[in-house]
Amino acid sequence: MLLSEVAANGPQFFYLVPLVVLFPLIGLLINLIFGKRLSETIIGTVASTATVLALLVAVLLGISLVGHPEGAIVPVMTWIHIGELNIPWAFQVDSLSVTMMLVVAGVGALIHVYAVGYMHDDVRHHGDPSRYQRFFVFFNLFIVAMMILVSANNYLMLFIGWEGVGLCSYLLIGFWYDKGEGGIGNAIAGKKAFITNRIGDFGFLLAAFIMFVFFGTFTFEAVFEQAPEVASGAILAITLFMLLGVAGKSAQIPLYVWLPDAMAGPTPVSALIHAATMVTAGVYLVARSAPLYVLVPEAQNVVVWVGGLTALFAATIAVAQFDIKKVLAYSTISQLGFMVAAVGMGAFVAGIFHLVMHAFFKALLFLSAGSVIQGIERGAHHIEHDPALRKQAKDVHDLDPQDMRNMGGLRTRMKTTFWVYLIGALALAGIPPLAGFWSKDEILAEANIFNGWVYVLLTVAAVFTAFYMGRQVLMVFFGKPRTAATAHASESPNVMTVPLMILAGLTILAGTINLPGVHTFGHWLEQTMEENAHAGEFVIFVAALSTILAITALLLAYYLYYHRYKSMQDQPAAKRPDDPLRPILGPVFKLLENKYYIDELYSLVILNPYVKLSQFLADVIDWQFWHDWFHDVVIASTYNRLASFSSIQIDLGVIDGIANGLAKVTQSLAGQMRRLQTGYVRGYALSVFFGVVLILGYLMLR
Amino acid sequence: MLPVSYYIGLSAVLFTIGAVGVLIRRNAIVIFMSIELMLNAANLAFVSYARVHGAISGQIFVFFVMAVAAAEVAVGLALIVTIFNTKQSIDVDQMNALKG
Numbered sequence: 019m020l021l022s023e024v025a026a027n028g029p030q031f032f033y034l035v036p037l038v039v040l041f042p043l044i045g046l047l048i049n050l051i052f053g054k055r056l057s058e059t060i061i062g063t064v065a066s067t068a069t070v071l072a073l074l075v076a077v078l079l080g081i082s083l084v085g086h087p088e089g090a091i092v093p094v095m096t097w098i099h100i101g102e103l104n105i106p107w108a109f110q111v112d113s114l115s116v117t118m119m120l121v122v123a124g125v126g127a128l129i130h131v132y133a134v135g136y137m138h139d140d141v142r143h144h145g146d147p148s149r150y151q152r153f154f155v156f157f158n159l160f161i162v163a164m165m166i167l168v169s170a171n172n173y174l175m176l177f178i179g180w181e182g183v184g185l186c187s188y189l190l191i192g193f194w195y196d197k198g199e200g201g202i203g204n205a206i207a208g209k210k211a212f213i214t215n216r217i218g219d220f221g222f223l224l225a226a227f228i229m230f231v232f233f234g235t236f237t238f239e240a241v242f243e244q245a246p247e248v249a250s251g252a253i254l255a256i257t258l259f260m261l262l263g264v265a266g267k268s269a270q271i272p273l274y275v276w277l278p279d280a281m282a283g284p285t286p287v288s289a290l291i292h293a294a295t296m297v298t299a300g301v302y303l304v305a306r307s308a309p310l311y312v313l314v315p316e317a318q319n320v321v322v323w324v325g326g327l328t329a330l331f332a333a334t335i336a337v338a339q340f341d342i343k344k345v346l347a348y349s350t351i352s353q354l355g356f357m358v359a360a361v362g363m364g365a366f367v368a369g370i371f372h373l374v375m376h377a378f379f380k381a382l383l384f385l386s387a388g389s390v391i392q393g394i395e396r397g398a399h400h401i402e403h404d405p406a407l408r409k410q411a412k413d414v415h416d417l418d419p420q421d422m423r424n425m426g427g428l429r430t431r432m433k434t435t436f437w438v439y440l441i442g443a444l445a446l447a448g449i450p451p452l453a454g455f456w457s458k459d460e461i462l463a464e465a466n467i468f469n470g471w472v473y474v475l476l477t478v479a480a481v482f483t484a485f486y487m488g489r490q491v492l493m494v495f496f497g498k499p500r501t502a503a504t505a506h507a508s509e510s511p512n513v514m515t516v517p518l519m520i521l522a523g524l525t526i527l528a529g530t531i532n533l534p535g536v537h538t539f540g541h542w543l544e545q546t547m548e549e550n551a552h553a554g555e556f557v558i559f560v561a562a563l564s565t566i567l568a569i570t571a572l573l574l575a576y577y578l579y580y581h582r583y584k585s586m587q588d589q590p591a592a593k594r595p596d597d598p599l600r601p602i603l604g605p606v607f608k609l610l611e612n613k614y615y616i617d618e619l620y621s622l623v624i625l626n627p628y629v630k631l632s633q634f635l636a637d638v639i640d641w642q643f644w645h646d647w648f649h650d651v652v653i654a655s656t657y658n659r660l661a662s663f664s665s666i667q668i669d670l671g672v673i674d675g676i677a678n679g680l681a682k683v684t685q686s687l688a689g690q691m692r693r694l695q696t697g698y699v700r701g702y703a704l705s706v707f708f709g710v711v712l713i714l715g716y717l718m719l720r
Numbered sequence: 721m722l723p724v725s726y727y728i729g730l731s732a733v734l735f736t737i738g739a740v741g742v743l744i745r746r747n748a749i750v751i752f753m754s755i756e757l758m759l760n761a762a763n764l765a766f767v768s769y770a771r772v773h774g775a776i777s778g779q780i781f782v783f784f785v786m787a788v789a790a791a792e793v794a795v796g797l798a799l800i801v802t803i804f805n806t807k808q809s810i811d812v813d814q815m816n817a818l819k820g
Binding site for chain 1: 739742743744746751812813815816817818819
């Protein structure tokens, strides 16, 4: 009876869900406690195994969901219980959270394996192999926090994960905290990311507080159930403050400035945290809060415009960047803009679909970029240790291995990396039938229905995307090597290339999970999001237009960065522009290269006044007013005067006067009385005699 | 039998002689003897009244006084000997170390 029921309903593994957090936690603890004594291979294996096990659990959960589409809430314990408020520590298992778990653990596992190889070289290149252990401890901690974030069943638990990933992001951006510009550049980048995220978290917290006031609960189910009855003003406030949190975590206007600087972290960090998973947490949050957002169209509009503008804005900046990772960073901001816009316009399926696809191809691109960087570092290393070559090449030591102007011609030297990079770049550019095409097109189709302007915005952003990816591939892999180090670059080891190939395979094939007309992924999400998830219609016009535009942009990039670039090499070095676009765009290129001077603008408008205000508060208010005047003058000198009054006047005058006076009186009295003591016995006898006579006389005459 | 006032009168005379002796003489031994005189004047008064009232307690009290006087003589003479040893004199006017 029971057995047949189980068989009929399929296997059910929901109770396993705490393990997705527990496995990485165990891996983290093993590496934390025993890591000093373990070899690099074992540390890497432990960390990777922990993530792979979490992936297996996520897969089991996914299988269970096929038989039980309603999912489950797995309570572990009561977490906070104050008065009416009861917040459980409970895991939400449904198609949305499991999708995120699969992405986090899947991409995470591949990046862990890649990092085993990458960090082996990286710690040696930076000259501190002992940090290998620390890296994997942080990496597993990140998986723990991210899993808590996506598996939470209430906003407060989600916030714990949200802060946890922020912490890991900070720790890993500043992983080489003693390196970078002026020996402190990386630390500053980490701090910038952390503080910018705090501004966003402030919004998240305010949203949570308002939620508590109006709902009295944080659990998703309860909040969504009550939402229609709550005043729409409160929900508007919640959703907008939440958007501030989203803008911080998912690097949207105006809080995106931290993400490009976050590239100071090792490349696997950029791939896992700052491209594939953490930065998509904001998108997840909006998708998770879909029942709230659909109630307030105003908030949805704001979300869409923030996303759309970010998409275009960041895409234009990416065109003029030279750092291979910065290009990808701005590309990530732009793609996150696509996702945010998608979830904002109610196209939750398209948004999450793009999130998953982006996780694959952007992780692929970042990891390949890491492979390129290390390839060039190996080339530089090779030259430094070859006396014959070292004489010819003088620039090797100061070479920036991330500057695309130093690259070129890597196609023949790093074949695997080239092919996987090409696949990732074409997927990002939106060339069918790669992953990015399907998801981006769904967003564009939805935007076309939602609002014509947003559609135009996103389409232009997509054109820029294709252009800068073409530019990047051509600058890095085509033409002739522009430095000696690049000329001697070599392919990365298998431990790095195999995860790249797997990710490339996923990038090619993953788009099939949500093919037009079939919408497997859409129906999968419908189990959780119900009527909020609607399958996006495939519009042949939109798809064709975007494909044609993308190919045009790629051809333009080909013309500029292959033909122009080649002919530019004939010019004398002094006159030769470093980018073919520079003479064409002129000052606009400089504007883009300097990121619209947004960092400078923020410094001018926010940072400098803030520093000035701080200095004013510190110097004038705190030091001069409080310290010099209030403390020293008002309190200290008043007290001093009071103390001197009470010590000189009261203590010395009155108290001591009484004591001394008493002594003096006694002394002078004693001086008078001592004369009575003559020392003559007979005198004493006489006084006794008279005394007796007196007493007797008194007694008798009484 | 003589009236009791005679005895009391004698006692008073003896006491007065003793008291004057203590006050005016400088020789320690004489002062000592004067003290004995006063004690015995008191003794005489005691026994006189004991006899008049037929109360034995007055006579018993005399024994106590005599015992105390004996002890006093022992201590006093010892003191006088010691003083003489140090000062080569028993003149009480020279013993004024307690002068204020």
